[in-house]
Amino acid sequence: MDYGCGISCIDFSKDPKDLIEGSEGWKKLCIQVREACANYGGFRVVYDRVPDVLHEEMLKGLKELFDLPDEIKMKNSGSVHHGYLGKFEGQPLYESLGIHNAPILEQAQDFTDLLWPNGNPAFCQTLNSMSKMMQELEGLVRKMIFESLGVKHYYDSHIKDNDYLFRVMKYSAPFSDDWTLGLSPHTDQDLITILYEDRQGLEILSKEGQWLQVVQQPKTFVVMVGKTLMAWSNGRMHAPKHRVMVKGEKDRYSYGLFVCLKEGVIVETPTELVDKDHPLLFRPFNYRDYIQYLRANFYLDSALDTFAGTGGRAV
Numbered sequence: 001m002d003y004g005c006g007i008s009c010i011d012f013s014k015d016p017k018d019l020i021e022g023s024e025g026w027k028k029l030c031i032q033v034r035e036a037c038a039n040y041g042g043f044r045v046v047y048d049r050v051p052d053v054l055h056e057e058m059l060k061g062l063k064e065l066f067d068l069p070d071e072i073k074m075k076n077s078g079s080v081h082h083g084y085l086g087k088f089e090g091q092p093l094y095e096s097l098g099i100h101n102a103p104i105l106e107q108a109q110d111f112t113d114l115l116w117p118n119g120n121p122a123f124c125q126t127l128n129s130m131s132k133m134m135q136e137l138e139g140l141v142r143k144m145i146f147e148s149l150g151v152k153h154y155y156d157s158h159i160k161d162n163d164y165l166f167r168v169m170k171y172s173a174p175f176s177d178d179w180t181l182g183l184s185p186h187t188d189q190d191l192i193t194i195l196y197e198d199r200q201g202l203e204i205l206s207k208e209g210q211w212l213q214v215v216q217q218p219k220t221f222v223v224m225v226g227k228t229l230m231a232w233s234n235g236r237m238h239a240p241k242h243r244v245m246v247k248g249e250k251d252r253y254s255y256g257l258f259v260c261l262k263e264g265v266i267v268e269t270p271t272e273l274v275d276k277d278h279p280l281l282f283r284p285f286n287y288r289d290y291i292q293y294l295r296a297n298f299y300l301d302s303a304l305d306t307f308a309g310t311g312g313r314a315v
C-alpha cells in the first residue's frame with residue numbers, strides 16, 4: 001500500500017502464518033521489505049503484536065518523564081547518544097533521553113531509579129516491554145532482509161553482536177501553523193531503527209532529492225536502515241537522510257529502538273554481496289573506532305566514506 005508519499009506500508013498482521021519462516025506469505029514479505037529498504041531506506045509496518053494499551057502507557061509515561069526538571073533529566077548523562085540531549089541552538093523544540101539496552105530489565109530499572117527517588121516500577125516495566133517488542137520486530141525485519149539478500153546464514157552471528165539503544169523523544173509544540181524544524185536532517189548510523197511516533201512529522205529524503213512526508217498511522221512503526229547496515233550490505237540497503245518537522249499546538253512524542261553493534265565488532269561485507277557489478281564499497285571496520293571517528297567529526301553524514309570508503313578502488 002502506498003500513501004501517495006512514496007513510502008510503502010507493509011502489513012505484518014494480515015495473517016499470523018505470514019510471520020512463519022518459509023511460508024508463502026513470509027516469502028512475499030521478504031521481497032517487499034527488501035525492495036522498500038533498497039529503494040527508500042525504510043517503510044511503515046503494521047504490527048499488531050504490540051497492544052494499544054502499551055503505546056498508551058508509553059505516551060503517558062513520556063509526558064511525565066519530560067515534565068521532570070531539566071536538572072533531573074540531565075542526570076541521565078551517559079555517552080553522547082545515551083544521555084540527555086536537548087534544547088540545542090537551531091532545534092530548540094527537541095529533547096531526548098537514551099536508555100542503553102532497555103530490553104534488559106535491570107538496565108531499564110537503572111534508568112527509572114536514576115530519575116525518580118523511589119524508582120518508577122510501572123514505567124520501567126512499560127519501557128522494558130515496549131523495547132523488547134520492538135527488538136522482536138527488528139529481528140523479523142532483519143531476518144527478512146538477510147533471507148532476501150541470500151545471506152541468511154549470517155543472521156545468528158549478526159544478532160548476537162547487537163547492542164540496543166532505546167531513545168525517547170519530545171518535540172515541543174511550535175505554536176505555529178507552518179511546518180517548523182524539529183530535528184535536523186541526518187542519517188542514522190546504526191544497523192536498523194524502529195520508530196513509533198504519536199503524530200505526523202517524519203520526512204525522508206528520496207534518492208531524487210525530495211523530502212517525502214511519512215504519513216503517521218496509529219498502531220504502526222517506521223523501519224529505517226542505518227549506515228552500518230548500508231555498509232555491511234555493500235550498499236544494497238539504502239540509509240536515508242531524514243528529519244522531523246512539527247507544527248500546531250500539540251507536543252509530539254516518539255520513541256525509537258536503535259540497533260547498534262557491541263564495542264569492537266568488525267563490520268565486514270559478506271563475500272556473497274561483492275561481485276563485479278557490486279564492487280566492495282567499504283573496507284572492514286571496527287564499529288567502536290567508527291563511532292569515535294564520528295564523534296571527532298561532528299557526526300558528519302559523509303564520515304563513513306572517509307573512514308572506510310574504498311572510493312571505488314578495488315581493495
Ligand SMILES: O=C(O)CCC(=O)C(=O)O
Pocket residue numbers: 167169183188195197201202242244254255256
Ligand atoms: O522522532 C522521530 O520521528 C525521528 C527521530 C530520529 O530520526 C532520530 O532520533 O534519529
Ligand SMILES: [Fe+2]
Pocket residue numbers: 186187188242
Ligand atoms: Fe534518525
